[in-house]
Amino acid sequence: MTDIQMPDQLWTQPAINDAALGVSADVEQIQRIRIPAAVRYDYVPGLATTRFLRGLANKEILGERCQTTGEVYVPPRGVSPIDGLPTVEQVKLPHTGSVSTFCVVHIAFGTNAPPTPFCTALVLLDGAAVSVYGPIQEIDYDKVRIGMRVEAVWVEDDQLDTSFENIKWWRPIDEPDVDPELLKGHM
Amino acid sequence: MRDVAIVSVAQSVHRRSARELNEVEMIQPVIRQALDQVGVQKGEIDFTCSGSSDYLAGQAFSFVMTLDAVGPTPPISESHVEMDGAWALYEAWVKIQTGHADTALIYGYGKSSPGDLPRVLSRQLDPYYYQPLWPDSIALAGLQARLMLEQGLITEQEMAEIAYRSREAAKTNPHAQLQGSQSVEELLAQPRSYDPLARHDCAPITDGGVAIVIAAGEKAAKWCSRPAWIRGIDHRIDSHNLGARDLTKAPSIGIAAAKAGVHDGPIDIAELHAPFTHQEKIIRTELGLSDEVVVNPSGGPLAANPMMGAGLIRLGEVAQRIHSGEANRGVAHATSGLLLQQNLVAVLEGE
Known part of the structure; x- marks a missing residue:
């Protein structure tokens, strides 16, 4: 590169004219200012996720099926990651599933977090290809295990909204654990 | 090379608001069409x-969700730029030059609504x-236009003529958001809503996207009867410090044009x-x-401006006119950032 002219003094600091500083000598020096910045968005979840959220208001968990493999995605985004084609068939999923992985939380965050320590998990709903996220309650946190069978615990019917928070938590059900090998690849 | x-x-058919769709629902049909057209x-x-x-x-990480539209399972070789898709095309072109790929899919999209x-x-x-200070993009463009007007580098008449010519040309573009224009005289009578800019001086706000397939050598010839060969491509930047720039110029465009070989032959479009x-x-x-x-x-x-796609669309529009035989050698320019700060220039040829 020889045809690009760099301006003079690119790598040196030019001398500063501080003549004006004397005038403001008795002004309080500012070390730090805070300038809040915010941009507002009018968020729209899209067609498939809107169907999903509206289903939740009716206490239904709606996944959508891949045309090629038949796998069901939940929450649906509208397109299958396998074939890149729209998911067109809605599938009503049961409210039961298996813990595919979990984590014990020792530091509380957010406003609705349960008392620590508590357990959050990915739950593979029966018939779904990917897991959903939620806290596990009604069992000691150190008794949770991969393959454990759980069901959704919903808010009261008069509290139902178009929100995944309709499901307060997941609790164990009295069924034998599933083989963790069967949960591989379904995080 | x-x-x-x-x-x-x-x-996409560009519009002011694709309100009902999320980003992957908006771009998926466009990606699909680009792939299906060449039977990939x-x-x-x-x-x-x-x-x-x-x-x-x-x-x-919004781009991760739109990846569903390319079917990324099992895993694919993939990258993303937080820039106009024209720079994604540049990255893909480099990847092909280095021999790590023979074919590439590039897309750029923006849901500004x-x-x-x-x-x-x-x-x-x-x-x-x-x-x-929150100077918005139109206010900054107004400063630039003011400098040009005061220095006699452009007239309001010329600006109105550019607006008129662009939106009249868009009448034949089925993807355009704004088609047709009032006469130059009528435009000149419009209020300067963002003095010295009038509404017609500004691009519309657009939701939309574009997808392009590029390929090397024989593969390109197999997929397209008249491929639009990328004979030169280069991108350069001017300072991000607006106070350090002469805002009436964008020398990075001239450098990119020289590197891309714009003047090595006659230009049709x-x-x-x-x-x-x-x-x-x-x-x-500058060109x-x-x-x-x-x-x-x-x-x-000025007829459709989907953010992060409008630059890549320029390459696409030139390429399609070469595919059809309407043009043989064309120049595409893409910009990113404010006031033409970052610029990419490509030369496409049919022969």
Whole structure:
């Protein structure tokens, strides 16, 4: 590169004219200012996720099926990651599933977090290809295990909204654990 | 250098708000069309690269969700630029030059409707000196236009003529958001809503996207009867410090044009990424285009300006005119950032 002219003094600091500083000598020096910045968005979840959220208001968990493999995605985004084609068939999923992985939380965050320590998990709903996220309650946190069978615990019917928070938590059900090998690849 | 060509182009029917769709629902049909036009089978694309911005979606890692549209399972070789998709095409072109790929899918898209676009665009400025002042993209363009008018580098008449010519040309573009224009005289009588800019001087706010397939050598010839060969491509930047720039110029365009070999042959058409009327004059001047060159036969960004896609669309519009035989040698320009700060120039040829 020889045809690009760099301006003079690119790598040196030019001398500063501080003549004006004397005038403001008795002004309080500012070390730090805070300038809040915010941009507002009018968020729209899209067609498939809107169907999903509206289903939740009716206490239904709606996944959508891949045309090629038949796998069901939940929450649906509208397109299958396998074939890149729209998911067109809605599938009503049961409210039961298996813990595919979990984590014990020792530091509380957010406003609705349960008392620590508590357990959050990915739950593979029966018939779904990917897991959903939620806290596990009604069992000691150190008794949770991969393959454990759980069901959704919903808010009261008069509290139902178009929100995944309709499901307060997941609790164990009295069924034998599933083989963790069967949960591989379904995080 | 390996011969690489644009072999397929698809874009959305651009509109002010694709409100009902999320980003992946918006771009999926466009990607599908670009692949189907050349009959690409799954696994035949060696590299995928996209351009988009979380600031438009108001959502972190938003590009990851749109990846569903390319069927990324089992895993694919993929990358993303937080710039216009034209720079994604550049990355893909480099990948092919290095021999790591023979084919690539590139897409760029923007859903600007969820936010207040001129304010969102101000977040591209440096965070210490400019961002706290919230100068929006139209206000800054107004400063630039004012400088040009006062220095006699452009007239309001010329600006109105650019607006008129662009939106009249868009009448034949089925993807355009704005088609047709009032007469130049009527435009000149419009209020200067953003003095000295009038509404017609500004690109519309657009939701939409574009997808392009490029391929090397024999593969390009197999997929397209008349590929648009990328004979030169280069991108350069001017300072992000607006106070350090002469805003009436964008020397980085001239450098990129020289490196891309714009003047190594006659030019039939040019598609220029000028979101404001006066900026077309700057780009034209920096590229050194003669008066005979047809500029923005598609209508350009003044007819549809999907953020992060409008630059890549310029390459697509030139390529499609080469595919059809309407043009043989064309120049495409893409810009990113504010006031033509970052610029990419490509030369496409049919022969």
